[in-house]
Each structure stands twice: as structure tokens, then as C-alpha cells.
Amino acid sequence: MRIEFDDGTLLLRDAPDGVPHAEWDDRVDEYRTQARHYRSIRDWAGEWDDATAENGQLELHQSAGQDINLTDDARAYPDLALTPAVQIESREYQQAALNAWRDHGRRGSVVLPTGSGKTFLGIQAIADAGVATLVVVPTIDLMNQWHATLTNAFGDQLSQDIGVLGGGSHDVTPITVTTYDSAYRYIDEYGDRFGLLVVDEVHHLPAPTYQQIPEMTIAPYRLGLTATYERADDKHEVLEDLIGPVVYEEQVDNLAGEYLSEYETIHLSVNLTSEERKRYDEEYQIYRDYVDSHDFDLWKETGYQEFLQRTSYDPQGRRALIAKQRAEKIARTAAKKLDTLDNLIKRHHDDRVIIFTANNEFAYDISKEFIIPCITHQTKTDERTEILERFKTGEYSMLATSQVLDEGIDVPAANVGIILSGSASKRQYAQRLGRILRPTEDREPARLYEIIAADTKENYVSQQRRQGVTDSADS
Template identity: 45%
Template sequence: MTVRLAFEDGTLRISSDRESDPPLGGLPGVEADPRTETVRAPAHFYAQLRDVLRELDADVDDRISPSESLTLSTAYELRDYQQAALDSWVDSNRRGVLELPTGAGKTVIALAAIAQTGTPTLVVVPTIDLLEQWQRELETEFDVPIGRLGGGEQRVEDVTVTTYDSAYLRADELGDRFGLVVFDEVHHLGAEGYQDIARLMTAPDRLGLTATFERPDGAHEAIRELVGPRVYRIDVDDLAGDHLAPYEIRRIEVELTPEERAAYDEAQGTFVDYVRQSNISFSSGSDYLQLVKRSGNDPAAREALLAKQRARELMMNAENKRHQLARILDRHREDRIIVFTAHTELVYRLSERFLLPAITNETGASERREILDRFREGTYSRIVAANVLDEGVDVPDANVAVVLSGSGSEREFTQRLGRILRPKDDGGRAVLYELVSAETAEERVAERRR
């Protein structure tokens, strides 16, 4: 019996030279398609089907596997932990996720994996900034044309870098084009739409890169199925002092002003009273969604949500945080500092008050590049940003971070810490200041993210 595997619109079309050979019905993922009177499977089952057919000693007419073999090499020499990560991925049948801190060289490991695999490769990234960074790295390391999908270009080559958005739009078309797919910041793949990128591609070799694999919504389980399990993990503390800068986290509690305290207590009280009266526990994300739904037709629920927002803004933007920031900026006059906040409006107020270059989601790409270039070359020694520097941007070296406000996300906190952990030429220590409003819900937020 000869089994034929072909790719068609994001699926595997499976047929044999005899009309009803029993193995076809029992193959993993395979279902009958009455519209075309064939059997099909989702494209991501390709590697599994290929292995099963090999075990069955079937004669396979494989029209999917890329015929090209690329000769690639990289000038990077892997550190011991980077080599261990690559070896773990190879030992896991070249499928799986590597979890390493920001600044630990995940890109270097991926370049080594691409060179070692020697197969047409697609690199998927979340932002245009990362698209451009990866394009530069690939063009520097490999003497082959580099394709690009995104940012106004649609060019496919044996080695191509794409945004998640562009990959989503073209996955059913390009699904059999690559033997390896690298998902940078792979936690983004957990989004429902983006999962289709991996489902519609046949690539047997899959590599995910992230600083924080697990997602609060549990969508990392889908990533585990589509890319592979986490096969290597190393923490910041394992690398600090040797491969990353030694660091310390200084938590500073600030008091609300009497006016802020009165307004906070009133707003928080309105929220808490409604929650208690409504028997909402907030033990899961669905409880908050329930409150949001109620606010559509329940004025009291709407007022509770608005009160919660007022309380959050008061504790995150407390005036004494700005006084503490002034002291930190004065204490670290000779250092390179990034100030992180959760609100765009506060970024502009801090920028005006302390004459800090500001980056928000409203900052144009060219202006952002100019600010970061000047920070890199030393013209600027400090910048302030709202979320946009947390991930997906090549941020120049800094050694001091100040978190004025943020969410309870461990990923966000890890990314912000990672911005100051690249080894320093003088062997100096990195410092992250975390400013928290005392006796507010922000204390619980700070504990949660750590």
C-alpha cells in the first residue's frame, strides 16, 4: 500500500493507492471529508502521521516535506546554558519551548537551531520592531536571501521572518513551505486566532522562545500541544552574576497624601461594598467578567467599576511616587535609567516635570527609534515609558529601572527586570526600584507579580 500525503488549504489530504485500506481511518487526527470524498487531518498532525506511517512500514508518497536542504552556519559561540537549551530541544525531537530570562540570548539559541536543522525556516514575531531586529540578525548570520512578511513587505524566501498577524493571514497558503517554525515570544501563540498559525502549518520542527511560558488564562496548554512542552527552563537567579548582571530589587512604600487617602478610601469602599452585597468573590477571572456584564444594565455595578478605576489611578499615580522618583533620579545621576508606568498620561507628566524623553503607544516608530538610539549612544541617560518597552523592542543597556506602576502580571515584571540585566562592562550591579502605595490594593498587586 502507498499512502499519499499532500497539503491543501491548511489541511493534510491523505489517500492511498487502494480505496479502503484500514490504516487510514485509524491515523491520528484523520477524519473523513464527505465534501471531497477524501480523508483529512489538521496540518500540524503531519509529523505525528509521518512517524506512525513509518512504524507501520507503509510506503509513503510524501509531497509535503521540504526538499531543500540549507547549508547555514552561525558565528555565535553558545554559552553552556545556551548549548544545554539547544540540546534539550534536539533531544525532544526538535519540538518544544525554551524559557530563559530577557537578555539571556534566546535569539542566539534560535540561530544555532536554524543552522543545525538546515531546513527552510519561518520565524514568527509579535511586533514590527522585532521583525526588523530578526531580519538584521538573519541577514548578518546567514548567507542566503531573507524573506519578510509584514511592515509593508510580502517576500517569501527559504528563511523568512514574519509578524504573527501576517503569518495568520497566510498560514493556509504557506503551511507546507517550511520545515522549522520558530515562535519568538511564544506566549502570544496562546491567543485564539494566532493558534491557527501553528494548526495550519506542517512544519515538523517547532521551537518556542519566551521568558515566561505559562499564561494566567491557561492557554499555554494549547501551545504545549501545537509547539511542544517546555523542554528547558533557567531562572534569572541562575544566571545573575555570571551571564547576567547581579541585581537587587528595592521595594519602596509611599504614603498617599491626606487628600489621596480620603478619595481612595471612598472609591475603594464603594467597590468593596458592592462586591460584598453581590456575593462576588473574584476567585477567578469569570467573576470580574460577571461584574462587567452586570454594569451594562445595573447602575450600581457600573458605579462600582468606575470607583475601582478611580482607586486604581489614585494608588498607581500617587504624588509621593513622583517625590521618590526625584530622589532616585538624583541618587543615580551617573546611571542609565528606565522609568516604567502603567498610564500614558503619567508618562507625559513625568516627561514634562523631569525633562525625560517619553515613549508611549502614541510615539511614532521613527521617533521611538531616535529616542532609543540616543539612549544607546549616551545622549540620553534616562527615559520614561508606558508598557511599550516591556517586550518586543530592542532596548539599549540600562542599569536602573523604576517601576512606578504596573499590573500583577509576572510576565510584565520579568520583562521589566530583564531590561537592566545585560552584563555591564564594569561588572556593576543592576537595581530595580518598585514604588508601591502603602495600605492599598497595590500591595497585593506587587505580591502577585512576584
């Protein structure tokens, strides 16, 4: 039997009946399967042996009542002998996570809080696996960040530079970092060239198009990294099949104090002005009246999707959606929120503060009102890098942002976060908390403030995003 990689699939030439996951392809009169089943087929055919896998021609053990002579023409990835250049001793939980991943056959996801060193763990896993590696990340910023880290760790040990696939670059080498979008576009071409697939922020992977990334690569070793594994739509359940099970998980409270900053969360309520209250109640009632007159189960994602679909053709539904958005904006931008923000800015003038909003418009308004720098997805890379560098050195002590800093990007030195608005996502809340938990020399407790408009939908949203992430400390 001969295994060949063919555009993101495995072509099984002269295969006997009973090969796992294989389906007959009438076009070529051979069995075929997804590339991700490469290791399963090798396991089925005989003992998985990394020491001899590079030889291609393997005499394997008896399987399914017959002797299998397997020629492996699918593997196109090399072995690598790597040692991270910077020898930093692993923290206890990082070593435990690496051991757990190794014990599960180098397959599975690790869930660690933001700021606890997931990238460092990824570097250790790459060295441990010792094979060509593809690192997949959600954004260009994270791609550049990983590229710099990989170059520092392994750049001098490789005959080729660390590869970059995405952001205008198309350079694929034995260790390559890419974005989800670029990996999806090219994985059918390069899916045979990597033995380890590292997926950062792996909770994005269940998206239908992104699932093709692990499906179309033969990588026998797989590592998912995230601070927030579970998804509201429960689609994280597919990750066990694509990447492997969760092999290690650590909660933020278990690391606070020794490895992350001690922290406290402070929730502040402000009242709407009489004019804001009048407009909020009017708009929100329009929305509620429409929802109550129909059978939408808004507690379920499908119910809200049904509501949105109806607004596309029902004028009253459209008016209800606009009313909901107007009410949310009134609560989100309440005048007394800015008064409270002003007080917090004065109180923490000696700290490094990040102010989080739900959208660009509000972030820019705050930037203008308080004369502080602002980062959104519209901010150019060079400008963003300069702002973060000045924030790190202390030249800037505060910055405002929408959602662009929620995930992945390393924000050094921040010890105070102020949430003015956001979604009900527990993931977003955990990521914003993680932005301020990186330990500092003085180990002063970090603080995360959340300013909520009283007697509005924000109360419910706040409870939803905090539930299961951290204990609340109302103030």
C-alpha cells in the same frame, strides 16, 4: 497513500483506515487532518528520516499490519546548509538548551530570562535544523529586530534575502520573519513552505486565533522561546501539543553574576496625602460595597469577567467600575511617588534609567515633569529608534515608557529600572527586570525599584507580580 497540503490541512488521498488524527471528509471522499500532524503521520507510516524526506516518494516500513507506499506532495520547503556568520561561542546554558531541544526531536519550548540570548539560541536552532524557517514574533519592532539579526547571521549564505511578512511587506523566502497577526492571516497559504517554526514570546500563542498558526503549518520542527511560559489562565498547557514540551528552563537567579548582571530589587512605600487618602477610600469603598453585595469570586478570572459583564447593563455596577478605576489612578499617580522619583533620578544621574508606568498618560506626565524622553506605542518607529540609539550612546541617560518596552525589544545599557505602576502580571515584572539585566563591562549590580502607594490595592498587586519571579529585598 498521497499526502497533499490543502489550505492549512493535509489531504490524505487513498489512505487506509487507522491513519492517526485523520477524519473522513465527505466533500472529497478522502481522509483529512490538520497540517500540524504531518510529522505524526510520517512517523506512523514509517521511520522519520530527514535524509530521504526530500525525495518525496518513500518506501516506508510496515505499519498497522500493512505496507505503506507514501508519496509526500505536502512538503514544499527546502533544506538549507547554514552556518551563523558571527561565530560566537554559545554560553553553557545556551548549548544545554539547544541539546535538549535536539534530543526532543527538535520540538519544544525553551524558557530563558530576558537578556540571556534567546534570539541567539533561535539562530543556532535554525542552523541546526537546516530547513526553511518561519520566525513568528508579536510586534513590528521585534520583526525588524529579528530581520536585522537573521540578515547578519545568514544573509550572505542565501540566494534570497531574509523575507518579511507584515508591516506593509509581503516577501516570503526560505527564511522569513513575520508577526503573529500576519502569520494568522496567511498561514493557510504558506504552511507547507517551512520545516521549522520558531515562535518568539510563545506565551502569546494560546490565543484562539493564534493557535491556528501552528495548527496550519506542516513544520516538523518547532521551537518556542519565552522568559515567562506560564499564563494566569493556564492556557499555556495547549503549547505542549502545538509546539512540544518545555525542554529547558533557566531561572534569572542562576544566570545573575556570570551571564547577567547581579541585581537587587528595592521596594519603596509612600503615603497618600490626606486629600488623596480621602478620595481613594471613598472610591474604593463604592467598588468594594458593590462586589461584596454580589457573588463575584474575584480570585478567579471568570469572577472578574462576570463583574465586567454586569457593569455593561447595571448602572450601579458601572459606577463601581468607574470608582475602581478612579481609586487605582489616585494610587498610581500619588504625589509622593513623584517626590520619591525625583530623589531616585538625582541619585542615579550617572546611570541609565528606565521609568515604567502602566499607561501612556502617566508616562507623558513624567516626561514633561522631569524633561526626559518618552516611548509609548504611539511613538513613531523612527523616533523610537533615535531615542534608543541616544540612550545607548549615553546622550540620553533616562527615558520613560508605558508598556511598550516590557517585551522583546532590545534596550541596551539600562542598569536601573523604576516601576511606578503596573499590572499584577508576573510576566510583566520579569520582563521589566530583564530590561536592566544585560551584562556590562563593569558588571555593576542592576537595581529595580518599585514605588508603591501604602495601604492601597497596589500592595497586593506588587506581591502578586513578584511572587515566584525574584526574592524581595524590602527597603
